[in-house]
Amino acid sequence: MSDNDDIPFNRDFPLKPGVVEEVRPGVRRVLCNNPSPFTFTGTVSYIVGRGNVAIIDPGPDNEAHASALLEAVRGETVTHILVTHTHRDHSPNTARLKAATGAPVYAEGPHRASRPYYESEKISTESGADRDFRPDVEVKDGDLIEGRSWALQAVATPGHTANHMAFAWPGQRLTFIGDHVMGWSTSIVAPPDGSMVDYMASLHRLTQRDEDLYFSGHGPEIADAQRYVRFLIRHREAREASILHRLAKGEADIPTLVRAIYIGIDPRLTGAAGYSVLAHLEDLVGRGIVATDGDPVIGGRYRLANGE
Structure with missing residues (x-):
């Protein structure tokens, strides 16, 4: 969502729903068929590793997408399910995948607002929140989550939501960035669910890391990610x-x-x-x-x- 030309957006994302695409060795992605002005072509779920794998962001309450993910890992063992944040286009399908695979669920925690509600605010402003979600394992910034062929580090990136957590793969210099950074559009920061103070701090923090390829919750991957994050920072400063x-x-x-x-x-x-x-x-x-x-x-x- 932007009216400006200062960010090099990339809206070229031909992936079709249900198709399994290997985008790098050890990284596959599957698109859910939930397009909208807010989700672009839909939510992207990721499969990390081979043989023993992790699934990142199972997506919305969508049985067809759950089936596509399970078909993609047929013959493999899902050892971890990771969730970047608790919006309804990312986390509700977790229950289906956990029931089918038995894999434990890793995330920062249940949904919460970035600040207390003011008296005049109604909880309905967060209609996009998945309030039923509970992880099996609550991860903190810096925690290492390891599989047989991969190791992901939790990177706290609050702002889009208070519990937003990205997952970096330092060995591959890439990050599964959730909705914190997207290549097709700017991210929505909507109080009290989100916080611009937290969002900007998280952007600045990302510029101090080494990962330079981002896989986002919607749309194409982001190459030269550090440069792109600096574009986003300047965009927000210009908006202010x-x-x-x-x-x-x-x-x-x-x-x-x-x-x-x-x-x-x-x-x-x-x-x-x-x-x-x-x-x-x-x-x-x-x-x-x-x-x-x-x-x-x-x-x-x-x-x-x-x-x-």
Whole structure:
């Protein structure tokens, strides 16, 4: 979701649902048939290793996709199921795969918001959350998860969700990055589920790592990933500057800011754009740059704190 040309997006992703594609030795991917403005062509699940394998992000509640994954590993043993985060397009199918394989489930933890809800907020704003998910093993940043032919390191990347966890394969210099970084679009950061402060910190942290190939939860892989992450950081900084530029002209609500900043946006994405603007405003209010009456919420009005 973006109105800008400063990020080299790649929307060339011809993979068809249910097809097993080996993209690198030891890495296969299978696309779920759940396309939408938010999921692009659908959720991508990954199979790591050969013989004894891990499955990353089983996807939404979709029996056909579970069957495709199980068919892809026929004759092999699934020893681990890893989940990057608890949105409904990533984790609900976990129960099917665990029932079929008996493999333990690894993830950061159950779904939770990035901050407490304000009084005026309703829990329905997180309708995309999988609140039933519970991992067998809760992994922490830096934990090593090892199989027979692979070793993945947990990399805490909160921001898109509070419990977002990427899984790096340092030996291959690649990372299964979930929804934190996507090649086809920017990621949505929607409070209170997400946090722009956490998201930006996670982006900066990724630039300190060695992995330079990302496999994302949607769309194609991202080569030269460090350069791409720096593009994303600059994009978010430019988005913040655009918000401040508009507020310099006077107080505004979030729909007004979206209209000023997201020129030509797909109308189906205006709500999500509003939450991304809110994420920036939360950060700006916290830093004392922007002011609002009461809590920084989606229905609030915002102005520069210096009164200009």
